[in-house]
Amino acid sequence: MKRLRTEVNEAETPTGEKEKERSAVDVSVVMPVYNASCWLAECLQAILQQDFTGSMELSVFDDASTDDSRKVVEGWRKRLETRGISVVISGHNSSQPRGVGYAKNKAVSQSCGKYLCFQDADDIMLPQRVRLQYEASLLHPNTLVGSRVQRLPEGSTERYTRWINTISQDQLITQVYTSHGPTVIMPTWFCSRNWFFKVGPFDEGGKGVPEDLLFFYQSLRLGGGLSRVDECLLVYRYHEKAATHSVTEETIWKLRVDFLQERVLSQWGSFSIWNAGKQGRKLYRSLSPTNQKKVKAFCDVDENKIQKGFYTYEESKERSKPKIPVLHYRDASAPFVICVKLDMTGGLLEGNLNSLQLKEGIDYYHFN
Numbered sequence: 001m002k003r004l005r006t007e008v009n010e011a012e013t014p015t016g017e018k019e020k021e022r023s024a025v026d027v028s029v030v031m032p033v034y035n036a037s038c039w040l041a042e043c044l045q046a047i048l049q050q051d052f053t054g055s056m057e058l059s060v061f062d063d064a065s066t067d068d069s070r071k072v073v074e075g076w077r078k079r080l081e082t083r084g085i086s087v088v089i090s091g092h093n094s095s096q097p098r099g100v101g102y103a104k105n106k107a108v109s110q111s112c113g114k115y116l117c118f119q120d121a122d123d124i125m126l127p128q129r130v131r132l133q134y135e136a137s138l139l140h141p142n143t144l145v146g147s148r149v150q151r152l153p154e155g156s157t158e159r160y161t162r163w164i165n166t167i168s169q170d171q172l173i174t175q176v177y178t179s180h181g182p183t184v185i186m187p188t189w190f191c192s193r194n195w196f197f198k199v200g201p202f203d204e205g206g207k208g209v210p211e212d213l214l215f216f217y218q219s220l221r222l223g224g225g226l227s228r229v230d231e232c233l234l235v236y237r238y239h240e241k242a243a244t245h246s247v248t249e250e251t252i253w254k255l256r257v258d259f260l261q262e263r264v265l266s267q268w269g270s271f272s273i274w275n276a277g278k279q280g281r282k283l284y285r286s287l288s289p290t291n292q293k294k295v296k297a298f299c300d301v302d303e304n305k306i307q308k309g310f311y312t313y314e315e316s317k318e319r320s321k322p323k324i325p326v327l328h329y330r331d332a333s334a335p336f337v338i339c340v341k342l343d344m345t346g347g348l349l350e351g352n353l354n355s356l357q358l359k360e361g362i363d364y365y366h367f368n
Helices: 016-021 037-048 069-082 100-109 129-139 158-166 169-174 193-199 211-221 249-263 278-286 303-307 348-355
Strands: 025-033 056-063 085-092 113-118 143-152 190-192 225-237 271-274 295-300 310-312 323-328 336-338 364-366
Touching (some): 025 037, 025 069, 025 100, 025 129, 037 069, 056 100, 100 211, 113 129, 129 143, 129 190, 143 158, 211 249, 249 278, 271 278, 295 303, 303 323
Parallel strands (some): 056 085, 271 295, 271 336, 295 323, 336 364
Antiparallel strands (some): 113 190, 143 190, 310 323
């Protein structure tokens, strides 16, 4: 019989000693909560309906909610425990939340699952989620395992949702530099406890810190894999209160540029930037002086840009300002960093890349 835990921590308490005493369960559903009262019934009902036959627990950390989130979760305790899902709830009552990274770390540290299933309080897992991701994680222990998603409301962030669900297994690795962020999205993450603690914990900088992207990049640095269960296992809710909206584009841009330079450009002696417009020039200006010198050309399909012949880097501190040729894409040489939005050219970009017989991840990377 699964052991039921009934502690409720009204304030933060050290859980290290207790953790040693507890016997591990197979899967901990890790759920940070902040003012999620209106979504919790659907979320918790879905956890209750999992078809996973192993042992499960729900670990909730309430990050100073000002609504009745804690009370709602407590109200589900008996139903969950009757179903054999042990429950641990804690939190803090400070005047301000300490952020998603902090809350996730606390929920993980008070849990005891051998595998961790990350769940946002405003999303809804499908009945087979834990089972299918657990099976995938057993095969790929040092891997962030995700899934396909269904967006709610339907049609919101249509391009982003299509990208999440349709990129190939290889592209989970090659497209980690795009503005979409992690190719395996955080609300679907499932991984071993051992791997989490090798990579993490999450950055606890609070509001404005993309803790998921930082963790994702660190996992890749340490040789971690990426995998997606090709079934829809999560209803992924879009709303204006989502923590994602607190992170600025510039913060994400800088992290992406740094990671591209670290992982790709450091391996290339020279390259071309595909897009002589605003985004391509912004990328060039964001590069280190060493990598700026590697840029042989900008390339484009726009004749007006091509006819200008050069892009002059006026902000350069060099006395003689660098002048970078602007070429037609057929006259430029690989490898390329592509600064054109995916899925926005009606297949034209993809057709042009195919016409040059280029291989993604070798001859080019997307940085859109």
